Amino acid sequence: MKLYIFACLCSLILWGVSCDEESVGIPTGALYLGIEEDATLLTKAESAVTNESLRVDIIAAEGDTIKSYSDYIDEVKGKKIVLPVGTYTISVKSNQSEEAGWEKPFYSGSKEITIQSGEITSVQIVCKISNTKVAVEYAGNLANYFSRYETTVSNTSGSLLYTRDETRAGFFKAEKLTADLRLVNLDGNEFTMQRVFPDIKEQYFYKIKYSLDDGGGNEEAGADFDGIIVDEKADTIYYGIFIKEEDLFGKSAPKLTLDGFTENKIVYKKADNPVVPEHSLTIEAPNGIKQLKVKTTSFQFADIPSFDLCNLTDAARTRLQ
Template identity: 30%
Template sequence: MKLTNIIALSTAAILCLASCEMKNELTGSLVSKEDTGAVELEVSVKQPVSQTRAEEVATNDFPVTIQGTSTGVTDVLKEYATADEVPSSITVPVGEYTISSHSPGTLEKQMSAPYYTGSTDITVTKDVASQVDVVCRMANSRIQMIYGEDFKEAFSEWTITIDDGSEMALSYTQANLTPDAIYWHFDGNVTAITVNIKAKTVEGNTVTESRTFRKSDAAENYEEVGDAFTGGDALEIAMGTVESSTGDLTGITITTNITFENESESVEIPTTDPDEPGEGGGDPVEPGEGAVTLNLPADVTYSISAGDAPASADAYIASEAGLDKIIVTITAGNDAFQAILVDLKMDGQSFLAENGGVDLIDNADFGSLVATVGSKAPTDGTKEYTFPIGAFFTFLNTTGATDDGKSHEFHITVTDKNGETATGVFKVTINE
């Protein structure tokens, strides 16, 4: 073959290849492959040592998120509704990622069960399968109230609040003599907790007590344990009485014990007068002058068929400056109760949030409502009031179970004569 023909054929072949390559580029079939690696992940739970004998926590329904955190992969976001839906191997571009998981739902201030959450940072490299175990730890703390027999025999009624300095306090009354454990989320750096008690003896005398305890004062401390209450801690608060040698009631005892997350044995925490620093030092926990107190009962869940609705649910409200407004708005947990709220007026005011809520102060219609449970409306300037939210249970029972994932919510905003405010939410969930 002549050299000119060889050159011509070669040129034609090159042009053909170039043409095909350009065609492939234009049609998108010629793609530059990005460097990738793989992630193989598991989700596990680290329970507090004191609970490891309990039933193992299943993580198959924990949602999982993979979020890119380094340059070039920040737009990579993979979300799985449950751990069961996560593939055995996930291909992602090389880079740095944060992988997180948690119990279903959201972490609330007060819950009836532990809530676990965890995350881990990883670096994905080219052609390498990175094995990751996202370990979820308990984010809330277990609080158990215990009444001694002597306490139950000595007092006919009481309100006990556990105050960590946040806008919401945990409240207990005589309505439930064997309260379940509460799982409480400590926000921020909570180093001290105050227990306030107002009780009436069977003879009708009023007894009050306030004690503070600090984690740093625990009888045993460990190097890895800080001074702040954190998720995984378990607290027991036991109520008792003090009697004189003649058997007369002279006071109330409060015994507190804590079990740290990584320990199996509980240790005592001594309590102190809130006006004095504890043995571990630090400033005392004192309410501000004119501060508003709003102590809500524990959220309620009950069944209509079982008939286990609590006898009462009282919110304790107080301010030395005098109460100016108590605004209540209600969010219905089903359509039937919503229909009642639309028509329910209290001195012309509506409990619906869009209508501004109802001010309980000197509200005659509200007074008529709570008269059914032996209470009355608060008066302007009164320094304390017990709001019997249980008066609404009659309405709630007639409207049936709340919708799945919903509760009846009572939103309360209290303002005193100094303009100080406190807010809180009480929730009622009803099953068939």
């Protein structure tokens, strides 16, 4: 909900001005702050703003904070704040931190005001939710194939773990989000998927829903983001991420087996013997291998201390031959 903070700036002609201020001879004005609600904010809050703990800072044109109030309701609402004539910025923020958290909308707003002697000035400050809301949903068919599934959503403001039964929404800074899905199938095999959402805006509600692929022809497990749906009325963005069964089931993690090596995993070959000893490293990788990095310590490989067997450079290929 949008928060409207009304600041009524009254002249110092009021009788409430202290005698000390009059004796100094500094022209002053009076500032009044009030809060109303507006339900047109994109992301709906779980509680009315009047229940929020808001901090109010009054900052001079030079950048110095001349007055601070930790609680709007107790210290500011309905009270007169006397200020010298001049230009100020009124800053309003939630007292809570901007770290990621469950049901933690962060409110902020500011505006420049000018207090003039002998005049009544009023100003309206729009204080809105400055972070973004994120929820994760899991389709019912996942339970037929997986014993456990959970998603960690994170960015620089922190991370939250969305378990299969988590129904709360989390609030994050409005910046790039990363969602890491962890799946454990009924055979006990574990799989992970990561998706990055770069275009995250404040005040929107993002819903990420995981489900098994319905045969729609996705080229890989996960989302290609072509099917993003934006509900303009509710200002909610839905991300449908599909998991293809054939990409997951029956495929376990890679297995490595050493044969013929000594206990310290070393094999020796005489320089004058062209026969390669019967030693082997067997790798079983049902999901395929994208990278197989080898590190060397032999002086014979000083020019290529490491190389990728799946993506050999010309220099590495020549040296190995």
